[in-house]
Amino acid sequence: MAGPVETFDIIVVGAGPVGLAFAASLARSRLKVAVVERQSLDSLANPAFDGREIALTHASVRILRELGAWDAIPASDKSPLHGARVLNGSSPFSLSFDGPSGSGEPLGFLVPNCQIRDALFKIVYFQDHARLLCGNSVVNATNSEDEAVITLSDGRQLAARLLVAADSRLSAMRDLLGIGANIHPLGHSMLICRVRHERFHHQIAVEWFDHHQTIAMLPLMGGVSSLLLTLRSSEADRLFALDDELFLMELMNRCRGRLGEMTLASTRHAYPLVTTWAHKFSAPSAALIGDAAIGMHPVTAHGFNIGLSGQKQLAHKILTACRARRDIADPDMLGRYESRLRLSAAPLYHATNMLVGLYSSEHPAARLARHAGLRFAQHLPFVRHGISAMLRR
Ligand SMILES: Cc1cc2nc3c(=O)[nH]c(=O)nc-3n(C[C@H](O)[C@H](O)[C@H](O)COP(=O)(O)OP(=O)(O)OC[C@H]3O[C@@H](n4cnc5c(N)ncnc54)[C@H](O)[C@@H]3O)c2cc1C
Incomplete structure (x- = not known):
């Protein structure tokens, strides 16, 4: 009762x-x-x-x-974010977001x-x-x-x-x-892990919309990044089931050497989106x-x-x-x-x-639109500065 x-x-x-x-x-x-x-x-x-x-x-x-x-969060767990770059496929062009020039003020902080x-x-x-x-x-x-x-x-x-x-x-x-x-279940999952890597990240985040995958590299303290790989859920499940060594090899292939040699620096996690x-x-x-x-x-x-x-x-x-x-x-x-x-x-x-719709579509029109979109935004300083200011507000 x-x-x-x-x-x-x-x-x-x-x-x-x-x-x-x-x-x-x-x-x-x-x-x-x-x-x-x-x-x-x-x-x-x-x-x-x-x-x-x-x-x-x-x-x-x-x-x-x-x-x-x-103040209760350890300083070593507050990674400043000094900028972000958005990449599209294999194009060398990137859309940049930075803090105000000369101020040294970060766009924000990454905290576990x-x-x-x-x-x-x-x-x-x-x-x-x-x-x-x-x-x-x-x-x-x-x-x-x-x-x-x-x-x-x-x-x-x-x-x-x-x-x-x-x-x-x-x-x-x-x-x-x-x-x-x-x-809305999106049919995609995000795989996340920390990696230690060869190349410096300069506290700059990278969001890379590639074909059939999106990779985000979030710069943490001590030469470590958090890698977030978004894939169709079936593909993410396959990758997640691999052992650490095979998982890392596939991760390095997918990053195409952007961070140099990598080693796993944390457990792996998967989030269906x-x-x-x-x-x-x-x-x-x-x-x-x-x-x-x-x-x-x-x-x-x-x-x-x-x-x-x-x-x-x-x-x-x-x-x-x-x-x-x-x-x-x-x-x-x-x-x-x-x-x-x-x-x-x-x-x-x-x-x-x-x-998400634009950047996860493989339709040729969507590819063209995202390429044009990034260049357009790069030439509109008020768009980039507006987004940077929104983050710092
Ligand atoms: C991969 C990933 C990366 C992200 N990155 C960012 C980021 O960079 N910046 C950002 O702003 N946001 C980010 N987010 C979003 C952020 O994590 C969430 O918005 C945030 O966790 C929401 O907090 P919440 O307390 O509302 O819910 P949750 O974190 O989901 O917590 C809910 C709590 O409720 C409890 N609970 C659930 N059901 C019950 C129940 N029936 N009875 C009692 N308790 C229950 C759970 O155990 C849990 O403790 C990210 C999310 C994901 C998945």
Whole structure:
């Protein structure tokens, strides 16, 4: 038989980087927060390397700094990104993005996802107002204008004025709230590993749209790069099944000597690519944040940046309501959160999907269009400077 219902002000489902950042953002309130996570406490406290090196904009660095997470990340794990080059097939031409000349200011920083998670976990773990309920998923939920009630896999029931889903792009919480989503499995997977290599990367990232593959080389500290190879999923599965030696040989062939001799410097990881856009980002007594709301294609490296900024907007609205002794789940307030996030994220989401369509097509017209597109952009300084400035904002 179910025990008594435990009551909170806010329940966050999912202790990924966005869910944790949201819980940390509420620290200055007296709100009673529960964070429900299906992974064990031990896995959360010691997040394993998952291959992802998150390219953070300056705005994201500022948010992490405000939360106290940025300084908790070791300096050796913050790789500055001084520029980026976009290549098309075997053409020697590249579209360049650089920081402002002479300032030495990077475009952004690459930080392992596990380090971001670790820093945010420690903040939430030591907060008095937040309670972590690990090793649990949500099996049932009801929501009304007055409250949301969830049932955990261990049978416990929790109620809150506001329920926040932060449980990834294939969010079960979103489904339980009855919110639909445009979910696009792309039929491609991204293989990721760190490699140590012969040639210097000069802290410049390379995004190379080649025939039937896309390779990104992200420059890390200490002569190491993170290599991201996007292929049709069947081809990615074949490559992933190879032993390390054969895998590396094929990787070097595919990179055509761009980084010189390479050795593996980490475990390998595979991500089948899926994009999602939830039909709504709010419901009575509920809201979606992070990938549960918007799951971006990683090619433009903006999923977490958008999630971090979105959680900040929602937390700010809640803290303002709290100070004014207003309802923290006021439907108008949640509606404003939704509209602002939709407006700010839609252009990048759709532009990214168009770019992916153009650059993964082998149609001769698409090849011609991407070649022309890169040259066109190179001759429009305001386009390049605009993108660089957006990253540094
Ligand atoms: C290969 C790759 C590279 C990327 N690179 C970048 C980049 O450079 N820059 C960038 O900004 N973004 C990048 N992203 C996107 C970024 O990783 C995501 O946007 C970010 O992880 C989203 O965080 P989240 O907390 O919303 O979700 P997640 O990281 O997916 O975390 C969700 C959490 O919810 C938990 N959970 C799931 N289901 C349940 C459940 N039913 N009950 C309880 N808990 C549950 C999970 O265990 C997990 O802890 C990349 C993504 C990929 C795949």
